[in-house]
Amino acid sequence: MPELIVLTCASGKQCSQIIPLLYPQSSLFKLRLVVHSPSSLARLQEQYPEAEVLQANLDDPHDCAKITDGASVLYYVSPTFQPHETQFGINVIDAAVEESKKPGSKFAHFIFSSVIHTHLRKMLNHDRKRYIEEYLCESPLSWTVMQPSHFMDNTIGRLLKLKDSPEPVFVAAQNPDIAFSFSCVRDFAEASALVIKERSKHFFATYQLVSTWPIKYSEYIQAVGSAFGKTIKVKWAPYEEVVDMYAKFIFGDVNVDLPLKEGPARMLLYYNGRGLLGNPRVTEWLLNRPATSPAELARMLVDASEKQAQ
Ligand SMILES: NC(=O)c1ccc[n+]([C@@H]2O[C@H](COP(=O)([O-])OP(=O)(O)OC[C@H]3O[C@@H](n4cnc5c(N)ncnc54)[C@H](OP(=O)(O)O)[C@@H]3O)[C@@H](O)[C@H]2O)c1
Missing domain, CATH: 3.40.50.720 (NAD(P)-binding Rossmann-like Domain)
Known part of the structure; x- marks a missing residue:
C-alpha cells in the first residue's frame, strides 16, 4: 500500500521540482498536492492525474485537518510573504499533531521547508519562519527543517x-x-526527495x-x-x-x-x-x-x- 505524502505550495518553484522525483514511484508514494488558487488546482490536476490535488485555506483548521488526514509525511512549504505565515504554519503543525494521535495513525514525519538564518529578524519572511521552527521543535512530531x-x-x-x-x-x-x-532549486529538490525517502535518518536535523x-x-x-x-x-x-x-x-x-x-x-x-x-558542504554531503x-x-x-x- 503506497504511503501518502502531502506537499503544500505544490504549484510553487520548490514543489515543481520535488514532485517529479516522487510522482513516478506510485507503488511507494501517493501524493496529495495542496494548492491555494483555483488556477493552480486546475493546472496540477491536469499535470498529475494520479495525484490528489486539494485546494485549502491554511487559516482554516478544518482545511488543515483535511490536508493531514491519512498522511505519512507532510512536506510543508510556507506561502510567500503572507502576513499570517506564522499562524498558517502553527495551524498545519497542530493538524499534524492531531493526525498523529488518531488510532492507527501512519503519521511519521513533518518536514518544514524554511529559509536560511531564520534568526535574522529584520526580514519578515525569515522572522515568521523562526516561530514556526520553534513550534515544530517543541511539538511531539518527528521533524526535519530544510533551509534554502x-x-x-x-x-x-x-x-x-x-x-x-x-x-x-x-x-x-x-x-x-x-x-x-x-x-539551486535542483539541488534543494533532490535533497528534499532524499529526506522524504530516507525519513528517520534525518529526524531532528536542520539542514542549511x-x-x-x-x-x-x-x-x-x-x-x-x-x-x-x-x-x-x-x-x-x-x-x-x-x-x-x-x-x-x-x-x-x-x-x-x-x-x-x-x-x-x-x-x-x-x-x-x-x-x-x-556553506554548501551540507548540500554536497547529502547529495554526495x-x-x-x-x-x-x-x-x-x-x-x-x-x-x-x-
Ligand atoms: N524565492 C526564494 O529565493 C526563496 C528562498 C528561500 C525560501 N523561500 C521560501 O519559499 C516559500 C515559497 O516556496 P516556493 O518558492 O516554492 O513558492 P513560489 O514559487 O514563490 O510560489 C508561491 C506559492 O505560494 C502559494 N500561496 C500563495 N498564497 C497562498 C495562501 N494564502 N495560502 C496558501 N498558499 C499560498 C501559491 O499557491 P497557489 O499557486 O495555489 O496560489 C504558490 O504555490 C516561501 O516561504 C519563501 O519565503 C524562497
Missing part, C-alpha cells in the same frame, strides 16, 4: 533572455556588490542547503553570462521601483496593503545592505556530489531549450 537561501533560479530566466543580445544589460533588483550564498560559497550578485550574473559567452553589464534598479515590481509579481497589484508590501520591502532593504552567507553552480544551471537550461527547439 536565495534561489539562483529566481532571475536566471531573465538573464538567459540576454543570450542573443549584442550588448547585454541586466537590470538588477538588488545591490550587485553584495555577496550571497545561492541555493545552499549551493554556492558567498559570491557577489554581480559575480553570479557574470557566471551565467559566461555560460553563453557574454559579458553582461549590470544596472541597479531604484529601490522603490523594485518593491513595486515585487508587489506586482507576488500579489498581482502594485497597490497592495502595507502588511503585504512590507515583506518584500524589508527583504530588499536587507539584501541591498547585507547578504545571506552559507558537487552542488550546482550558476554557470552549470545556465548551461543545463540553455541545452534543454535548444533540445526543445529541435
Whole structure:
C-alpha cells in the first residue's frame, strides 16, 4: 500500500521540482498536492492525474485537518510573504499533531521547508519562519527543517533572455556588490526527495542547503553570462521601483496593503545592505556530489531549450 505524502505550495518553484522525483514511484508514494488558487488546482490536476490535488485555506483548521488526514509525511512549504505565515504554519503543525494521535495513525514525519538564518529578524519572511521552527521543535512530531537561501533560479530566466543580445544589460533588483550564498532549486529538490525517502535518518536535523560559497550578485550574473559567452553589464534598479515590481509579481497589484508590501520591502532593504552567507558542504554531503553552480544551471537550461527547439 503506497504511503501518502502531502506537499503544500505544490504549484510553487520548490514543489515543481520535488514532485517529479516522487510522482513516478506510485507503488511507494501517493501524493496529495495542496494548492491555494483555483488556477493552480486546475493546472496540477491536469499535470498529475494520479495525484490528489486539494485546494485549502491554511487559516482554516478544518482545511488543515483535511490536508493531514491519512498522511505519512507532510512536506510543508510556507506561502510567500503572507502576513499570517506564522499562524498558517502553527495551524498545519497542530493538524499534524492531531493526525498523529488518531488510532492507527501512519503519521511519521513533518518536514518544514524554511529559509536560511531564520534568526535574522529584520526580514519578515525569515522572522515568521523562526516561530514556526520553534513550534515544530517543541511539538511531539518527528521533524526535519530544510533551509534554502536565495534561489539562483529566481532571475536566471531573465538573464538567459540576454543570450542573443549584442550588448547585454541586466537590470538588477538588488545591490550587485553584495555577496550571497545561492541555493539551486535542483539541488534543494533532490535533497528534499532524499529526506522524504530516507525519513528517520534525518529526524531532528536542520539542514542549511545552499549551493554556492558567498559570491557577489554581480559575480553570479557574470557566471551565467559566461555560460553563453557574454559579458553582461549590470544596472541597479531604484529601490522603490523594485518593491513595486515585487508587489506586482507576488500579489498581482502594485497597490497592495502595507502588511503585504512590507515583506518584500524589508527583504530588499536587507539584501541591498547585507547578504545571506552559507556553506554548501551540507548540500554536497547529502547529495554526495558537487552542488550546482550558476554557470552549470545556465548551461543545463540553455541545452534543454535548444533540445526543445529541435
Ligand atoms: N524565492 C526564494 O529565493 C526563496 C528562498 C528561500 C525560501 N523561500 C521560501 O519559499 C516559500 C515559497 O516556496 P516556493 O518558492 O516554492 O513558492 P513560489 O514559487 O514563490 O510560489 C508561491 C506559492 O505560494 C502559494 N500561496 C500563495 N498564497 C497562498 C495562501 N494564502 N495560502 C496558501 N498558499 C499560498 C501559491 O499557491 P497557489 O499557486 O495555489 O496560489 C504558490 O504555490 C516561501 O516561504 C519563501 O519565503 C524562497
